[in-house]
Amino acid sequence: MTVTAPDRTNRLAITRAGGQLITDYWEKLFTARDEGKQIVWYNGGALNPIFQAAGVAWCHGEAFSARLAAQQMEGPAQLAGAEYGYSSELCSYSRTHLGCSVLTVQGEGDGSGVVGMHDQKELAARLPRPDFFVNNYAGCSTGQQWDEVSYRVFGKEVPIFNVSHPFLWGNKPDAGYLKGEEWDAASKYVADQLRELISWLEFQTGRPFDWDALSESMFYIKQAAELRREGLDLCKQKPAPATFWDWIASVAPINFLPGDQALVDYFAGVRDEIQGRIDTGVQAVEGEKYRIYFDGIMNWNKLGFLSRKFAEHGASVVAGRYIQNAFWQEPQLLNPSDPLLGMAQHYLLCPTNHGTRTLDHLTLKDCADYQVDGIAFHSTRTCRAFTGPQRLLAASAEKNLGIPSMFFEGDVADASFYKDEILESRLAAMLEVIDVRRERGSM
Amino acid sequence: MTVPAMERLVRAARDTRGYVAAWRAAHPDGKVLGVMPMNFPRELAHAAGLLPVIVPDDQEPVTEGRALLPEFYCGFTRNLADQVATGRLDLYDAVFMADHCIQLVGAADVARQLQPETPVFFGMLATSLSDAWAGQKVAEMMNTFREEVEALSGSKVTDESLRASIAAYNADRRALRQIFDERTAGSTAWAPTELQDLVASAMVMDPVEHLALLELARAEKVGQPRDERVRVHLSGHMCHAPRRELLQVIEDSGALVVDDDLWTGRRFLSTDVDEVLEPMEAIGHWYTSRNGNLPCPTRVQHDADWDTWLVESTERSGAEAVIHLMPKFCEPHMLLYPELRKRLDAEGIAQLLIETEHEGIPLEAFRTRVEALVERVLRKRPAYA
Numbered sequence: 001m002t003v004t005a006p007d008r009t010n011r012l013a014i015t016r017a018g019g020q021l022i023t024d025y026w027e028k029l030f031t032a033r034d035e036g037k038q039i040v041w042y043n044g045g046a047l048n049p050i051f052q053a054a055g056v057a058w059c060h061g062e063a064f065s066a067r068l069a070a071q072q073m074e075g076p077a078q079l080a081g082a083e084y085g086y087s088s089e090l091c092s093y094s095r096t097h098l099g100c101s102v103l104t105v106q107g108e109g110d111g112s113g114v115v116g117m118h119d120q121k122e123l124a125a126r127l128p129r130p131d132f133f134v135n136n137y138a139g140c141s142t143g144q145q146w147d148e149v150s151y152r153v154f155g156k157e158v159p160i161f162n163v164s165h166p167f168l169w170g171n172k173p174d175a176g177y178l179k180g181e182e183w184d185a186a187s188k189y190v191a192d193q194l195r196e197l198i199s200w201l202e203f204q205t206g207r208p209f210d211w212d213a214l215s216e217s218m219f220y221i222k223q224a225a226e227l228r229r230e231g232l233d234l235c236k237q238k239p240a241p242a243t244f245w246d247w248i249a250s251v252a253p254i255n256f257l258p259g260d261q262a263l264v265d266y267f268a269g270v271r272d273e274i275q276g277r278i279d280t281g282v283q284a285v286e287g288e289k290y291r292i293y294f295d296g297i298m299n300w301n302k303l304g305f306l307s308r309k310f311a312e313h314g315a316s317v318v319a320g321r322y323i324q325n326a327f328w329q330e331p332q333l334l335n336p337s338d339p340l341l342g343m344a345q346h347y348l349l350c351p352t353n354h355g356t357r358t359l360d361h362l363t364l365k366d367c368a369d370y371q372v373d374g375i376a377f378h379s380t381r382t383c384r385a386f387t388g389p390q391r392l393l394a395a396s397a398e399k400n401l402g403i404p405s406m407f408f409e410g411d412v413a414d415a416s417f418y419k420d421e422i423l424e425s426r427l428a429a430m431l432e433v434i435d436v437r438r439e440r441g442s443m
Numbered sequence: 444m445t446v447p448a449m450e451r452l453v454r455a456a457r458d459t460r461g462y463v464a465a466w467r468a469a470h471p472d473g474k475v476l477g478v479m480p481m482n483f484p485r486e487l488a489h490a491a492g493l494l495p496v497i498v499p500d501d502q503e504p505v506t507e508g509r510a511l512l513p514e515f516y517c518g519f520t521r522n523l524a525d526q527v528a529t530g531r532l533d534l535y536d537a538v539f540m541a542d543h544c545i546q547l548v549g550a551a552d553v554a555r556q557l558q559p560e561t562p563v564f565f566g567m568l569a570t571s572l573s574d575a576w577a578g579q580k581v582a583e584m585m586n587t588f589r590e591e592v593e594a595l596s597g598s599k600v601t602d603e604s605l606r607a608s609i610a611a612y613n614a615d616r617r618a619l620r621q622i623f624d625e626r627t628a629g630s631t632a633w634a635p636t637e638l639q640d641l642v643a644s645a646m647v648m649d650p651v652e653h654l655a656l657l658e659l660a661r662a663e664k665v666g667q668p669r670d671e672r673v674r675v676h677l678s679g680h681m682c683h684a685p686r687r688e689l690l691q692v693i694e695d696s697g698a699l700v701v702d703d704d705l706w707t708g709r710r711f712l713s714t715d716v717d718e719v720l721e722p723m724e725a726i727g728h729w730y731t732s733r734n735g736n737l738p739c740p741t742r743v744q745h746d747a748d749w750d751t752w753l754v755e756s757t758e759r760s761g762a763e764a765v766i767h768l769m770p771k772f773c774e775p776h777m778l779l780y781p782e783l784r785k786r787l788d789a790e791g792i793a794q795l796l797i798e799t800e801h802e803g804i805p806l807e808a809f810r811t812r813v814e815a816l817v818e819r820v821l822r823k824r825p826a827y828a
Contacts, residue, residue, distance in 0.1 A: 084781050085780055085781030085784050085785075086777065086778075086780075086781060087777045087780075087798075089515065089771065089772055089777065090774060090777040090778065091774060094778070098778075139545070140545050141543045141544050141545045141548075141570070141741065141774075141775070142545065142774045142775075142778070144570060144571065144743055145740060145741065145743065145774070145775050145778050145779075146778060148743045148745075149778045149779060149782070151745070152782050153782075156745065160745070162571040162573075162574060162743060164569055164570065164571045164574070164580075166567050167543055167548060167565065167567050169548075169565040169567075171564050171565065171566070189580070192576075193576075196575075196576075352545075355548075355552055355555070355565075356552045356555070356556055357555075357556075379513060381515055382515070384513070384515070384516060384545050384546050384549065384772075384774070385545045387513045387515075388512065388513070388516070388545065388546070388548065388549030388552065389549065389552060390513070391510060391511050391512065391513075392511070392552070392553065392556050
């Protein structure tokens with residue numbers, strides 16, 4: 001007989017409102033062609049304020065793949081990709097998205113292919129064909145190559161623009177997080193390319209770019225980012241009033257929704273609900289016993305499942321690299337009246353675009369700030385960018401903070417790589433280690 | 444007793460540590476620079492008096508390195524992590540890298556964290572080569588490389604010394620390329636493993652020394668015309684060598700390798716540095732033109748098509764089939780492979796995908812698959828009267 005453990009999660013109610021904003025955004029995108037809008041497919045950093053100001057509809061490739069995975073709808077796109085020749089070991093974001101490209105191209109042809117007509121309609125017809133691509137990928141070399149291949153799948157007929165990002169390796173002695181000669185030079189280089197991108201968009205749309213609209217959008221995004229940061233800081237409270245999973249549910253709004261008052265209102269709501277929980281003593285995980293840091297890109301197939309799984313053990317996942325160190329996370333860098341430099345800097349601050357030295361600094365700081373007891377590393381099978389430094393980060397956390405860690409297998413958008421028993425046994429083992437160390441007084 | 448030239452080249456190719464030790468003995472004040480593939484201009488380091496050695500996959504099994512990078516990193520990068528973990532990477536005074544492959548970055552980061560006394564410099568060359576500003580950014584990075592090798596060696600890179608290094612590497616590349624061109628034209632003097640050793644040794648040795656040995660080795664070779672085996676082109680393995688035993692199995696299975704675009708083959712030799720241009724300009728031009736001469740899926744360049752290059756290459760060599768050698772987990776290759784397959788299918792060129800691993804490759808399974816490919820091609824050949 002299967003015994004279902006009681007759900008000990010207490011998720012933020014406001015995220016439902018966020019869910020509605022996201023649904024509305026996608027519906028608008030799916031009907032953008034009918035409204036005469038041009039459509040851009042893009043990947044990497046959040047260029048949406050530029051697209052918003054340019055008056056085009058935008059589809060973020062990773063976000064679309066994540067959406068399909070979260071809705072358990074990634075299968076047909078991945079099947080189409082596999083039939084076309086993409087290996088299952090390829091980044092599942094790109095594989096899913098390229099599968100959509102293949103379906104789109106097939107849909108314009110004879111409709112042949114391994115994916116049935118119903119699914120083709122569901123995926124390809126709803127995701128409108130791009131009028132152009134923009135790549136804005138920092139950190140992972142695969143990101144830039146992925147869009148180049150999309151360009152080729154569409155027969156080189158869809159214009160493409162690449163924004164290149166230097167990897168923040170930190171060669172110079174003055175290099176560090178948000179500082180040093182390399183940081184300054186890289187910031188300027190990317191900002192210069194954004195100016196080029198805007199000229200290119202003017203050519204593609206046949207309209208002058210609306211700089212005031214960009215400033216307005218960034219005005220709202222800066223406010224939303226500040227509210228988000230305030231909310232994140234509130235989660236340092238013990239026990240945690242909200243978890244990493246609540247913030248995961250708020251990734252889409254901060255990552256690609258339009259910069260407007262609704263976005264600000266949403267993050268004000270998030271912050272206020274968290275503050276209200278602190279004021280009234282409401283916990284995010286019933287009986288919080290352990291505080292865990294999550295390193296790894298999200299496993300979108302298992303979002304709700306993982307939040308319950310950790311909570312079953314009294315483990316409150318309080319922070320993670322994908323949240324604390326991503327998505328307009330340094331709003332003080334943003335200047336709405338002259339926005340490009342701060343935007344460029346955030347694209348460079350992608351959490352996979354740092355050498356291990358900087359990541360180690362950020363991880364240790366987060367673990368200390370959030371009073372973390374252990375780290376769960378999501379060994380994300382097809383994401384080499386996130387997983388590369390994980391072993392080094394685990395060793396450093398143990399050495400410098402005495403924090404144990406565990407690894408579990410999964411993936412961003414391919415459920416087949418997730419092994420539940422491995423997570424269960426390794427999580428239990430790490431929590432036991434924490435218990436033993438507490439008993440010995442070493443934690 | 445004098446060691447034959449070919450044997451010396453083979454030793455350098457297969458025993459980097461041994462060659463470096465001998466070089467250090469002969470140059471007690473000299474420094475050795477480990478160069479990560481694929482595009483760092485060794486000419487700059489050589490002109491500064493360094494010995495630039497392209498760090499190879501040393502074909503040793505991965506042991507302690509398993510704990511440093513995930514198992515789904517490519518075999519080469521896991522091997523590099525293992526070289527760090529077991530002290531095998533300590534033969535370099537510094538490591539330089541110019542290429543942004545996220546898995547290679549991961550391996551280099553392991554080196555930097557575990558060997559903090561060894562400088563690991565990463566200067567990322569522009570990868571989006573269709574951009575109007577790419578040439579300028581490449582030139583800036585080449586100047587940075589120049590400053591860094593000067594700082595490491597303590598010697599200035601003068602235009603004169605750089606011209607001499609460019610000429611030396613060009614001469615070695617030309618001689619190697621000539622051998623590959625002879626194979627394309629019909630010679631079977633060299634087995635694929637021998638050619639791999641010739642190129643791999645060039646990645647390790649001083650170019651003047653390498654060229655001298657190469658000329659001696661060539662003089663000892665007698666050309667042989669092609670036989671009736673099925674002519675194949677080997678494609679892939681863009682940053683490290685395929686296992687030698689795999690190359691042997693391919694030729695043992697009724698195939699004859701007539702051309703390639705491997706890292707330890709034509710890819711490495713594709714482009715000389717222009718000796719007419721100003722030397723720093725020429726170094727930048729070398730990098731930006733390499734991808735046009737032999738396209739690589741790690742670069743983004745809209746008018747450079749590996750599939751077209753492959754088709755034209757098979758026309759030049761008379762290859763009847765293409766064998767794709769794809770290192771497991773190599774994302775650039777995984778991404779572009781369907782485009783290659785589609786184009787070759789359209790051209791009616793037989794092909795076979797072999798996914799390679801660092802160790803534990805199923806040779807007998809590969810043999811069966813290559814034999815099947817050979818059979819397929821033979822059936823397409825016109826029947827003899």
